[in-house]
Amino acid sequence: MNGTELGLWAIPLAILGGAIRVSTPFLFVSLGEVLTERSGRINLGLEGTLVFGAMSGYAIACVTGLPWAGVLAAAGAGSLFGLVHGLVCSLPRVNDIAVGISLMLLGTGLAYFFGKPFIQPVAPDLPALELGWWSDLPQVQAALRVNVLFPVGILAALLLWWMFRATRIGLLVRVVGDSTDAARAMGLRPAFIRTLATAAGGAFAGVGGAYLSLFYPGSWNEGISSGQGLMAVALVIFARWNPIACLGAALLFGGAGALGPALQSVGIPDGYYLFYAMPYVMTLGVLIATSSPGRAMAGAPGELSISK
Amino acid sequence: MTVDGRLQAGAIGVETVGMTMRFGGLTALDAVSMRIAPGTVHALLGENGAGKSTLVKCVMGFYRATRGQLMVGGREVEVPDPKSAHALGLGMVYQHFTLVPSLTAAENLVISREDAPPVIDWRAEMARLETFMARMPFTVPLDQAVRTFSAGEKQKLEILKQLYLGRRFLILDEPTSVLTPDEADEVLGHVRRLCQAGELTVLLITHKFREVMACADEVSVLRRGALVGCGRVGDLTRADLARMMVGDDELAEPAPRTGVPGAPVLSVAGVRARDRSGLKGIAIDALEVRAGEIVGIAGISGNGQMELMEVLTGQRSVSAGRIRVNGSPYGATRREARVHRVRFLPEEPLHNACVPRMSVVENVGFRSFDLNGSGARFWLSTRELKSRAADMAAAFRIRAASLDAPMSSLSGGNVQRAVLARELTGTVDLLVISNPCFGLDLTAVAEIRARIMAARNSGTAVLLMSEDLDEIMELTDRVLVMSEGRIAYECTAARADRAEIGRRMGGHA
Numbered sequence: 001m002n003g004t005e006l007g008l009w010a011i012p013l014a015i016l017g018g019a020i021r022v023s024t025p026f027l028f029v030s031l032g033e034v035l036t037e038r039s040g041r042i043n044l045g046l047e048g049t050l051v052f053g054a055m056s057g058y059a060i061a062c063v064t065g066l067p068w069a070g071v072l073a074a075a076g077a078g079s080l081f082g083l084v085h086g087l088v089c090s091l092p093r094v095n096d097i098a099v100g101i102s103l104m105l106l107g108t109g110l111a112y113f114f115g116k117p118f119i120q121p122v123a124p125d126l127p128a129l130e131l132g133w134w135s136d137l138p139q140v141q142a143a144l145r146v147n148v149l150f151p152v153g154i155l156a157a158l159l160l161w162w163m164f165r166a167t168r169i170g171l172l173v174r175v176v177g178d179s180t181d182a183a184r185a186m187g188l189r190p191a192f193i194r195t196l197a198t199a200a201g202g203a204f205a206g207v208g209g210a211y212l213s214l215f216y217p218g219s220w221n222e223g224i225s226s227g228q229g230l231m232a233v234a235l236v237i238f239a240r241w242n243p244i245a246c247l248g249a250a251l252l253f254g255g256a257g258a259l260g261p262a263l264q265s266v267g268i269p270d271g272y273y274l275f276y277a278m279p280y281v282m283t284l285g286v287l288i289a290t291s292s293p294g295r296a297m298a299g300a301p302g303e304l305s306i307s308k
Numbered sequence: 309m310t311v312d313g314r315l316q317a318g319a320i321g322v323e324t325v326g327m328t329m330r331f332g333g334l335t336a337l338d339a340v341s342m343r344i345a346p347g348t349v350h351a352l353l354g355e356n357g358a359g360k361s362t363l364v365k366c367v368m369g370f371y372r373a374t375r376g377q378l379m380v381g382g383r384e385v386e387v388p389d390p391k392s393a394h395a396l397g398l399g400m401v402y403q404h405f406t407l408v409p410s411l412t413a414a415e416n417l418v419i420s421r422e423d424a425p426p427v428i429d430w431r432a433e434m435a436r437l438e439t440f441m442a443r444m445p446f447t448v449p450l451d452q453a454v455r456t457f458s459a460g461e462k463q464k465l466e467i468l469k470q471l472y473l474g475r476r477f478l479i480l481d482e483p484t485s486v487l488t489p490d491e492a493d494e495v496l497g498h499v500r501r502l503c504q505a506g507e508l509t510v511l512l513i514t515h516k517f518r519e520v521m522a523c524a525d526e527v528s529v530l531r532r533g534a535l536v537g538c539g540r541v542g543d544l545t546r547a548d549l550a551r552m553m554v555g556d557d558e559l560a561e562p563a564p565r566t567g568v569p570g571a572p573v574l575s576v577a578g579v580r581a582r583d584r585s586g587l588k589g590i591a592i593d594a595l596e597v598r599a600g601e602i603v604g605i606a607g608i609s610g611n612g613q614m615e616l617m618e619v620l621t622g623q624r625s626v627s628a629g630r631i632r633v634n635g636s637p638y639g640a641t642r643r644e645a646r647v648h649r650v651r652f653l654p655e656e657p658l659h660n661a662c663v664p665r666m667s668v669v670e671n672v673g674f675r676s677f678d679l680n681g682s683g684a685r686f687w688l689s690t691r692e693l694k695s696r697a698a699d700m701a702a703a704f705r706i707r708a709a710s711l712d713a714p715m716s717s718l719s720g721g722n723v724q725r726a727v728l729a730r731e732l733t734g735t736v737d738l739l740v741i742s743n744p745c746f747g748l749d750l751t752a753v754a755e756i757r758a759r760i761m762a763a764r765n766s767g768t769a770v771l772l773m774s775e776d777l778d779e780i781m782e783l784t785d786r787v788l789v790m791s792e793g794r795i796a797y798e799c800t801a802a803r804a805d806r807a808e809i810g811r812r813m814g815g816h817a
Contacts, residue, residue: 165430166427166428166429166430167426167427167428168419168424168425168426168427168428169426171411171415171418171419171424171428172419174408174410174411174415175408175411175419178408178409178410178411179406179407179408179409181404181406182405182406182407182408183408185402185406186406186419186420187390187391299410301410302409302410
């Protein structure tokens, strides 16, 4: 059998496969951003964290030969970036958005600087799960070749959701994110909790970067990120700060991104670049459709500088 | 369970002995000795700045008193920080809610506990909360987000939280300022019953004499940091209390009502608008305010008064309906406001009617800075602005360190006076006011009410929205009640009945 025999079924199949492949970094970065924003801060620097995570993950995997060591290194580097953001934002009269933008530029710049020697060498890939073993069709097998980090991401989304609902830490993050006054009255230190949440959020974004360089596309170069780190911030708003909704939103974005290549694979080359813009067009559409001039965003943490 | 164990120990008495607090050269609290007997409701009265909050902050460990002792349950104790006050069973309910809006009531309660478990077993916690609630005289929906609560429910939850945490001496800081009369009576009634049952001692900070009379056993009055009077409530009259609070200062008397209402100035017909959440809306079918009358809109906060105010000031767009001023359509543009002489005193004037960081001179000049006589001007005249501001400051007794200081450096009463000065200068056809006396002391309140009455007598149509029913009863000619975004009731002030209005505010027909 070949692609023509599969007919138009190839399109949804390719979109599904693409959605899973493309959505993983979106998922990780948006989970990190959910954690940060639920604590009352916005970290726009996650794009830089993502790129730096991609570089450091690739570099460590190259040097050690262990892809998982790369993932750990990326998480560590990411949490370091988050920590810097959190600490700087804990100073009085510092704006989290401005700090985020400068960290975004710093992160990408540092990644290019340290990453130069790793553009040529080849690092070992992260293992993938062959979920398409039951089928003879190569397209099905290719589409269902799922990286281990994807189920890890799903698990992380469920864990975060549970954490916000039924753990002391989760509730404390929500308290400081929703009302600084209430947190102070409770004897909490909001800046401390926010800094930790931002650091943990950075680790998520770092892992998202490691996925980019160690699986898909699977190499390190300067154009590795196409703005996933920034799109994830929009995605969090779209998902209304709910980790499980983040999973759905990431899949939707990934699917939209896979639309162009999928159509091309069945021989519809028209508007290829237009379809490439789909995720961005969709972001704009979603944000416009869900906005309202007269009412505050539902679910937005009360202490967020954009919703105050 | 520890919570139960501590509760059963019952109410505790608190006593301050010669409590003195100095900030630099300023004596905020001067040798205050006060005894609050266990199981009583003790009212603490005083003007703004009389030292009430300094006193309770010393008790709760936010401040360390310069001199004096604190006795809890008959023993002298040290309270270096709020945590040790909590450990002694002392708690405080603040004027501004300290609940987390997006958390449910149950989440709020559990997370406020010092010993909240790392992983919360919600089934077990809920069962324990239900048994706790069953013993309480009042309850709230545990599984709903606090955001959806009415002010009364929030206040109840605040008090429940303190009991849940095992506090046996409670300071309530103006607990009824955001409640309807019915809700206030209900909450205070519950508080009183808890005290009589010997579970709780309460220090009630308030400025409402009605509450002192109805709910408290004893009362203490502070003025300029000193205890100027105390006694059993039964032995004192309202006049006694007012004299103690204000001292020899004369309160401005409201001018007597003169004149009869004239032609309609404001008419609102069929107006529809969404509220802040976008989920509910307001619907005003017909509202008319005539020249020379004050129409009051009573209601619990959050029933659409704020939205109506925003529609009239142009801060909120309408989806349907007509607003007319002096017979012509009114869209709340600056030009229309000038032509029809419409003026506003919104609530929280520092945020809704001022630019906080601009100077007082600039802020009071907003209505006229670009006018030269009746025409527009391009170049501003700083001299004119300053002289006009100085006139207003003198006429309205605005106290500011300098008129060039930013508006945000003024006290609440002075911001209110400054905005009122700006809005009441010149001829005014329509004045729309919302909660003009919120958080002000007696002297400022009396003065502002006198100004509103004077404007009415000179032929201004006044629309007054207020959550303070006493204020509505004192000032208005006609009373409307707003409930669930609609005007639910209307009567003339002469025939207004407090109980009936209270019922309508609560949404009962």
